[in-house]
Amino acid sequence: MPQPLTKDEVKIFEEKEEKNEYWTECESEEKPFIAVVPVDQGYMAKYDMYTIGSDLSNVAADEARNLIEEWVEIYVEEITDDQFKREEITRHAGTTSGAIWPLDKPEAREVAADLSEIVYDESNWESIDPRDAWE
Numbered sequence: 001m002p003q004p005l006t007k008d009e010v011k012i013f014e015e016k017e018e019k020n021e022y023w024t025e026c027e028s029e030e031k032p033f034i035a036v037v038p039v040d041q042g043y044m045a046k047y048d049m050y051t052i053g054s055d056l057s058n059v060a061a062d063e064a065r066n067l068i069e070e071w072v073e074i075y076v077e078e079i080t081d082d083q084f085k086r087e088e089i090t091r092h093a094g095t096t097s098g099a100i101w102p103l104d105k106p107e108a109r110e111v112a113a114d115l116s117e118i119v120y121d122e123s124n125w126e127s128i129d130p131r132d133a134w135e
Contacts, residue, residue, distance in 0.1 A: 002031040005116040007109040012036045012043070026051040032119045034112050042102025045111035047119045053128060055095040060124035064115055065093035068100045071111050075103060095126075 013019035013035055026033045033048040047064070049055055056064065068091045075089065091100040100111055118124060 001122045002029070002116075002120040004120050005034065005113045007106070007113040010034065010036055010045075010109040010112040010116075012105065012109070014038055023051060034116050034119060036105065036108040036112055039101045043105050043108035044099050044101035045103065045108040045115065046097070046099040047112070047115050048097045049119070049125075050096065052125070054125040055128055056119065057124050057126050058095065060118050060121070061093055061095045061098075063118050063124075064098050067114055067118065068093050068098065068111070071100060071103075071107070071114070075107055 011022055013022065019035065019037060022035060023033055030052050033051045034046070036043050036045055038044075055061075072089050072091060089100065089102070092098055098115065101108070103111065
């Protein structure tokens with residue numbers, strides 16, 4: 001089982017090629033993709049389950065969603081001193097992927113590290129059967 005990341009272990013990819021190489025590494029190591037990537041006006045903390053062919057359980061996706069919403073509150077109220085309005089922070093968390101942006105780089109790394117505790121926990125993974133999509 002992959003171990004949760006510290007914020008210093010969260011990878012930041014400024015170049016698409018580096019991100020793609022890490023994606024391939026995650027696939028071969030059978031671990032979810034978690035990283036920070038640049039976006040307009042900041043950075044995005046992102047997780048993606050496609051690299052392992054499993055989804056997060058609905059309960060785990062709800063945990064990820066709650067964690068991201070907590071970070072929105074922290075970021076808006078404490079870090080930026082309301083510089084960003086709540087609506088300006090885009091976020092989503094689902095069974096296959098999740099992200100929050102724009103954030104400053106240190107905060108994006110912290111969110112990604114926090115998300116790794118949920119996303120890297122194999123007890124939160126559910127196998128995907130493509131046939132289920134038609135039921």
